[in-house]
Structures are given as structure tokens and as C-alpha cells.
Amino acid sequence: MKILLIGANGQVGNDLRELLPALGEVVSAAVEGNQDLVIDLKSRDSIVNAVRDVKPDLVVNAAAYTAVDKAEDEPDLARQINAEAVWVLANACKIGGAALVHYSTDYVFDGKANTPYRENASTNPANVYGETKLAGEAAIRDSGVPHLTLRTSWVYSTHGHNFLLTMLRLAQEKDELDIVDDQHGTPTWANTIARATVHALSTFAEGDSPVQALEKTGGTYNVTAEGYTTWFGFATFLLGYATQLRLVQHLPELSPVTSEDFPTKASRPAWSVLDNTRFCEQFGWTPPAWQTAVRHCLDQLVERLA
Ligand SMILES: NC(=O)c1ccc[n+]([C@@H]2O[C@H](COP(=O)([O-])OP(=O)(O)OC[C@H]3O[C@@H](n4cnc5c(N)ncnc54)[C@H](OP(=O)(O)O)[C@@H]3O)[C@@H](O)[C@H]2O)c1
Structure with a gap:
């Protein structure tokens, strides 16, 4: 199987780059020139030419415009990368006979529920990022390409821009931290998402191409860690364990605050917990509890720093 991985430098893309070779030959692409290929999702030609030249059996798109607050000021750019490029990519895959794996977000929901969202729950994004990601999901469905769209949430990793690394940095700099405690969701390690992807694939x-297989089992699935918390709960847990590992020298005083106390450009759902049942039943794989994954990620960070 030949796989074209797009967004190979991102949090999820980086872990996919390590794990996907177990399934076949991987051609990695990124917007910068440090991978096998340059693909800029802002350029239609860049997408179409890459799919035509590489001739993949499967495209895995881990690239996206992920700056949730900035998207409020750059809606056109967010839409171009998260929706219009995805439409071009899905059609290029369809024409080229490739299947497509893509990622979406818990922010397609408005957060008014109080039980975990199933895949078929009504969507109603509360911000531009969520709107553009939802439009990307629809573009893939409308193209008719055999696909796997995996919705995930609150992604963190040992590199990139994420809440876990921000907390570790702020813990070194501050004695007190105010953390939002009225948004509920599931912190998900990029490694969990990459492992879930490789497992599903x-x-x-035996004998099925990705197109044939995803014609049968494809669609939209939730894939997050198990369980849920708030940003305050996430910060308390990760900094507690980081202190045990001596990744931070002293624990700052953490205070729970409301979203109103901590205004951000983009509004965020109060509840964006996803129900993983469909993925677990279809592919026979259960993600770890979010606390277990946070521990493993911090253990990995310690190993890398050693
Ligand atoms: N991060 C989260 O909390 C979160 C939550 C739910 C769902 N998701 C979804 O999960 C997927 C993976 O997210 P992630 O956290 O791994 O994202 P990430 O770390 O922000 O990585 C996204 C990658 O996309 C690349 N990219 C941006 N614009 C591009 C363009 N025009 N052409 C080609 N590549 C471009 C970025 O490159 P540069 O760094 O060079 O810009 C980056 O390497 C995305 O679909 C995202 O929407 C993420």
C-alpha cells in the first residue's frame, strides 16, 4: 500500500510519520521543505499534482488550520485550508482511486448537551474553526470518496502548540494560574490518534484495497481518549504528575475560573465530550483513559529530555 501523508510536521502528523510505515510505503508531505514533498493546501495545483504524481492508495490528511482564536480574524484562510482544500483533495483522491483519512473536531458541536456526543448528533459550531472543519467533513462526504473522518479533541503532544506544553512553561514562570473549569472535554494525546488510525487501517x-475496505467500513467516527475533564482538571492532573517527574520544580497555585473570567476571541463549547463506542465496536480498539495517556506523554517527554 502506498500512503501519502499530508501535514507530517503537525502533532498528529508527526506520530503518523512514525507509525504508518507499518502499513506500507509512506510519502510524507508538509508545507515546509523538510519532508519528501511540499504540499501547500492553499494551492489547488499543489494538492492535485501531488495526488496525481504520487499515485497513493491512501491519503492521510493531518494538516489543518488549527488556530481556534486566530480563525475568528482569518475566516477566509481557515475556510480555504479546512474546507476548500479538503474538497479539492477529496476529489483528487476520488479521481485517482485513493481512499482518504481525515481528522475533524469536537468543536463541530455547540456544547449544549450533557452526555457524550455520538457521531450522528446535531452539529452547530460555536466558532469559525468549528464551522470550517464541519464544512470539510461535508466536502468529503459530498465528493463520494471512500473515507474515514476521525473526530477528536483537545490534542496535545511532546511538541507543537498545545495546552500541556503551555502549562509546563507557565508553571516555570508563575506562582498562580487561573484555569477555565466550565468547559468539559477529553484531552487526547496525538499518539493515541495515530495509533487508532493505524489500528483501523x-x-x-485480506486483499481489500483501502478504497474497497472504506467503502464498507468508512464514515465518521469519534476517536478521543476515554473519560473527560475540564481544562482545570487537565492542568491539575498534568502538573501534579510533572511535579512527581521533576519536570516542574514547584506546583503553582491553580484557581478554577469560568469562561467569562477568561474571555477568548472564539467562544468554545461548555461540553464537547465525544462517545467512542462506534469506533471501538467497528475496529475492536479502545483508547486509553485520558490520565493514562497524559502520564505516558510526560514519561516520553522526560526520556527525550534525558
Ligand atoms: N489541536 C487540537 O486540539 C485538535 C482538536 C480537535 C481536532 N483536531 C484536528 O486534528 C488534526 C490534527 O491536528 P494537530 O493538532 O496535529 O494540528 P497541528 O499540530 O496544528 O498541525 C497541523 C499541521 O498542518 C499544517 N498546515 C497548516 N496550514 C497548511 C497548509 N496551508 N498546507 C499544508 N499544511 C498546512 C501545519 O503546518 P505549520 O505548522 O507549518 O503551519 C501543521 O504542521 C486536524 O485536522 C485538526 O483540525 C485538532
Whole structure:
């Protein structure tokens, strides 16, 4: 199987780059020139030419415009990358006979529920980022390409821009931290998402191409860690464990605050917990509890710093 990985430098893309070779030959692409190929999702030609030249059996798109607050000021750019480029990519895959794996977000929901969202729950994004990601999901469905769209949430990793690394940095700089405690969701390690992806793809029946397999089992699935918390709960847990590991020297005083106390450009859902049941039942793989994954990620960070 030949796989074209787009967004290979991102949090999820970086872990996919390590894990996807177990399934076949991987051609990695990024917007910068440090991978096998340059693909800029802002350029239609860049997408179409890459799919035509590489001739992949499967495209995995881990690239996206992910700056949730900035998207409020740059809606056109967010839409171009998260929706219009995805439409071009999905059609290029369809024409080229490739299947497509793509990622979406818990922010397609408005957060008014109080039980975990199933895949078929009504969507109603509360911000521009969520709107553009939802439009990307629809573009893939409308193209008719056999696909796997994995919705995930609150992604963190040992590199990139994420809440876990921000907390570790702020803990060194401050004695007191105010953390939002009225938004509920599931912190998900990029490694969990990459492992879930590779697992799902490894369940294809003997002899089935990705197109044939995803014609049968494709669609939209939730994939997050198990359980949920708030940003305050996430910060308390990760900084507690980081202190045990001596990644931070002293624990700052953490205070729970409301979203109103901590205004951001983009509004965020109060509840964006996703229900993983469909993925677990279809692919026979259960993600770890969010606390277990946070511990593993911090352990990995310690190993890398050693
Ligand atoms: N991060 C989260 O909390 C979160 C939550 C829910 C769902 N998701 C979804 O999960 C997927 C992976 O997210 P992630 O956290 O791994 O994202 P990430 O770390 O922000 O990585 C996204 C990658 O996309 C690349 N990119 C941006 N614009 C591009 C363009 N025009 N052409 C090509 N590449 C471009 C970025 O490159 P540069 O760094 O060079 O810009 C970056 O390497 C995305 O679909 C995202 O929407 C993420």
C-alpha cells in the first residue's frame, strides 16, 4: 500500500510519520521543505499534482488550520485550508482511486448537551474553526470518496502548540494560574490518534484495497481518549504528575475560573465530550483513559529530555 501523508510536521502528523510505515510505503508531505514533498493546501495545483504524481492508495490528511482564536480574524484562510482544500483533495483522491483519512473536531458541536456526543448528533459550531472543519467533513462526504473522518479533541503532544506544553512553561514562570473549569472535554494525546488510525487501517480484510475496505467500513467516527475533564482538571492532573517527574520544580497555585473570567476571541463549547463506542465496536480498539495517556506523554517527554 502506498500512503501519502499530508501535514507530517503537525502533532498528529508527526506520530503518523512514525507509525504508518507499518502499513506500507509512506510519502510524507508538509508545507515546509523538510519532508519528501511540499504540499501547500492553499494551492489547488499543489494538492492535485501531488495526488496525481504520487499515485497513493491512501491519503492521510493531518494538516489543518488549527488556530481556534486566530480563525475568528482569518475566516477566509481557515475556510480555504479546512474546507476548500479538503474538497479539492477529496476529489483528487476520488479521481485517482485513493481512499482518504481525515481528522475533524469536537468543536463541530455547540456544547449544549450533557452526555457524550455520538457521531450522528446535531452539529452547530460555536466558532469559525468549528464551522470550517464541519464544512470539510461535508466536502468529503459530498465528493463520494471512500473515507474515514476521525473526530477528536483537545490534542496535545511532546511538541507543537498545545495546552500541556503551555502549562509546563507557565508553571516555570508563575506562582498562580487561573484555569477555565466550565468547559468539559477529553484531552487526547496525538499518539493515541495515530495509533487508532493505524489500528483501523490494519483491520482491512485480506486483499481489500483501502478504497474497497472504506467503502464498507468508512464514515465518521469519534476517536478521543476515554473519560473527560475540564481544562482545570487537565492542568491539575498534568502538573501534579510533572511535579512527581521533576519536570516542574514547584506546583503553582491553580484557581478554577469560568469562561467569562477568561474571555477568548472564539467562544468554545461548555461540553464537547465525544462517545467512542462506534469506533471501538467497528475496529475492536479502545483508547486509553485520558490520565493514562497524559502520564505516558510526560514519561516520553522526560526520556527525550534525558
Ligand atoms: N489541536 C487540537 O486540539 C485538535 C482538536 C480537535 C481536532 N483536531 C484536528 O486534528 C488534526 C490534527 O491536528 P494537530 O493538532 O496535529 O494540528 P497541528 O499540530 O496544528 O498541525 C497541523 C499541521 O498542518 C499544517 N498546515 C497548516 N496550514 C497548511 C497548509 N496551508 N498546507 C499544508 N499544511 C498546512 C501545519 O503546518 P505549520 O505548522 O507549518 O503551519 C501543521 O504542521 C486536524 O485536522 C485538526 O483540525 C485538532
